[in-house]
Amino acid sequence: MRISMEWLREWVSVEESAEQFGHRLTMAGLELDAIEAAAPAFSGVRIGLVLAVAPHPDADRLRVCQVDAGTGETLNIVCGAPNAVAGMRAPVACLGAVLPGDFRIKRSRLRGVESQGMLCSAVELGLAESSDGLMELPADAPVGVDLREWLGLDDAILEVDLTPNRADCLGMLGVAREAGALLEQPVGGPVIETVPAATESAVEVRVTDAEACPIYAARVIEGLDPHAQTPLWIRERLRRCGLRPLHPVVDVTNYVMLELGQPMHAFAADAAGPALTVRFGGAGDRLRLLNGNDIEPGPADLLVAGQGGPLALAGIMGGEQSAVGSSTTRIVLESAHFSPRALAGRARAHGLHTDASHRFERGVDPTIPLYAMERATAMILQIAGGTAGPVVHAGTLPAAHAEVPIGLRRERIVRVLGVALAPSEVERILSGLGCRVTAVEGGWQVLPLRARFDLVREEDLIEELARVHGYERLPQTLPHATAPVTSATQDAIGARKRELADMGFHEVISFSFIGTDWAGAFYPEVSGLALANPISSELAVMRPGLWPGLVRTAAHNVARQRGDLRLFEHGLRFVPDASGLRQESRLAGLLCGRAEPEHWQAARRPVDFFDAKGVVESLCAQSAGTLRFVPAVHPGLHDGQSAQVRLDGRGIGWVGALHPSLRERFDVPELFLFELDAGIVAEVRVPAFKDLSAFPAIRRDIALVVDEAVPAGEMLAAVAELGLPVLQETRLFDVYRGQGLEENEKSIALGLILRAFDRTLGEGDVDSVTKAVVDQLSARFGAKPRY
Known part of the structure; x- marks a missing residue:
C-alpha cells in the first residue's frame, strides 16, 4: 500500500515527519518498506500562461510561444509540443531552473530564434512515463506560482507492506483510522451524502449465490460528457499511489478504491443490457478481459453477466466488450461485496493479480459498498455531468458478518501483557480503531469494526492494545515458565534422531505440501489431499510421504557439488481414507555418495542397499519384536533393490534404492531411502538381564x-x-x-x-x-x- 502523507494529513493531523510516522507504523505492525519522494527533484518551474503561438520561421515542427510566467516580462520560448495553444496553462522552466537529471535551463537559440526557458511535459518533470505534449494545467492554476509548491510535490510516499489480515488498511480510510489511534487524533474524511435519483433509468440485479456475493449494487448514470477530463488533483493522487489515469469514470472508481478500500467497476450501459446477473461460470462462457486475454471461465469463476454473456470476472477484472471508452455517455456503476472464499486463488488461476482481487481476497468491509456508490456517483457527476438513476441492490449482510461481541477482561490483559492499562486507555485505543466498547463488570464488551475480520477473540483485542500502546512500552521481564514434560514416545523419537545424528545424518525440515507431479511419482496409488488455495503449483497437495522433500533437498545439494549426503526428517504424512485424513508420524532418511569419509588408505566405496538396511536395523535394534526385510515392489524404489520392513509380521516401512526413472527425472545420482513408522520405532523394549553361561561355546x-x-x-x-x-x-x-x-x-x-x-x-x-x-x-x- 502506497500512502501519500499529503493525502493522509487531510484525514488526520500528522505533525511528525514521514520517517517518524513510518517508524511508528512499523512498531504498530504495519511494516514500512520504503519512503519515496512524490516527484524527482527539480526547481525553478512555474505555472505559465501561453499568450500567443506562432510558427518558427526556420523549422516546420517548432513554434515560438509568448509566455507569461509571472516574472514581470513576457518570455520568448521555442517549443516543439503539438498541443501548445494560446490560452493554455503549462509548466515553465525559467532560466536557471534545474530539471530532473541535473538538466539546467540556459538562454539558447534554436534555429536562430532566442528561447528564454522551456515549456515542460509531464515526462520532462518526472511525473509520467509518457506524454503527447505539454502538461496541461487547470484554467484556475495561478500564473507565476511555483509548480512544485502548488502541486505539493514535496509530498512523501510511504510504501507499507501489509500482512494479509490487515486488508482494512488497503484504503486511506483504514490508514487514517490507524493513524488516529496511534497519534490520539480525531479522524476526518469526506462527507458522503446520498445522491438523489434524477432519472428512472435502472438495471435489474440478480445474484444466484448469496454466499459468494452477499451484496451487489448497481446504478445507471447517463448523459455523461465524453470530453470531460479527470481533474489534475485526482490524477496526481492516483499517480502517487501507483495507478495510471485512464478515463474520468475509471479514475473515479480507482480513487474511491484508494480512498475507502472498496473496489468498484463501471460498465458501458449499452453493452451491459437491462439486467446484471452475478453467477458462476458455465459451459460455453467466454470472455475477453480488459488486458486483451481471452479466457473460458469455469464453474469456480464468479462472473457478472449481461444479456449477451459474461461482462467481467467478478471482483477481478472487467471485460473488453463492456469497457468504458472516450465515446461512452451512459454507464452502469457497480459496487459489491464478494466473499474472499469465492475469489480465493481465482485471479492467480488466470495469471492475473489486480488491485481489486488483492483486496477482495483478503476481505473488504461488507458495510461500505453503498457508501462507495454514493461517493463515486457524486464525483462522476461533478466531473462529467449527467444524471443518476436509483441505486438497485440485492442481498444483505450474511450471518457470517453478524456482529458478535467479544468479552475483554481486565485481569486477562495484565496476565498476557504483564502491565495493567488504565480503563480509559483501553477504551480510547479500541474506540479509535472503530470498535464499539461497553464497560461491564470486570472488563468490557467489544463490537469490532466490520472491516476487521481478524478481531474474533479476546487475544486479538489484547494484541491491538499492545501494538497501539507500544510494544516498546511493555515490561521486558521474562515470563516464568516450567519445562514441558515430554512423553515417552517423544523421548524415544528424540533418541532415534540423536542416533542418526551420531551416524553423520543431518536433519532437514521440508514443507508438508508438495507438487502433484512429485506426489504422483513417488506415491501413484495415493490421491493426495489437494489444497483449496495453494501457494503455488509446486505446493498443491499434502505429502503422502517424506521422500519427495528429501530427494528435492538432495537434488539441490548435488547441483552444488555436495554429493556425500546423509539426510533424515521426522514429520507427518497425510493419507486420505474413508474416515477422512489420516496423519501418520514417519521417520525417513536418505543416503548418497561415499560410504566412508575420504581417506588415502581406504578405497572409495559408494553407499549401497546394505548401508541403508544397516541404518534401519540400528534404529530398530531396541524395538520389541523380530525385524525382517521382505523383498517387495514400491513405485518409488528400484524393483531389484527394495524391501518392506516388517516387525513381528506387520509392515512398518520401506528401504531401497531410488527408482532409475525417478533418478533421471529429478536429476539425482544413485541414492538410497528408508521410511519408517516413527510411532512403532519409538516402542522400545526395556533392557533385561540374561544369565551368562559358565561353559564354553x-x-x-x-x-x-x-x-x-x-x-x-x-x-x-x-x-x-x-x-x-x-x-x-x-x-x-x-x-x-x-x-x-x-x-x-x-x-x-x-x-x-x-x-x-x-x-x-x-x-x-x-x-x-x-x-x-x-x-x-x-x-x-x-x-x-x-x-
Missing part, C-alpha cells in the same frame, strides 16, 4: 547350496523358528557364486554358535543341532550341503 560352520532366488534372511528366520535351546546365534558369513555351482545357484555359509547353561556340549549335541538345521533348510528351501 562351540561353533559349527555349514555351507548350503540353494536357488538364487532364496533370500538369506528367510533362511535365518527358518533356523530361528526351530527354537533350539543350545543354538544361541546363527551368523551368515559367506555367499558364494561361481565354479562348481549352477548358474542359478548360490552357496550360503552359516556359522552356528552353540552353548549350554548346564554342561559342556559334546559332539552328539553338535551333530543333532546341525542335522536339525540342515533338515529344516532342506525341507523349506531345498537346500543341499556343499562339500
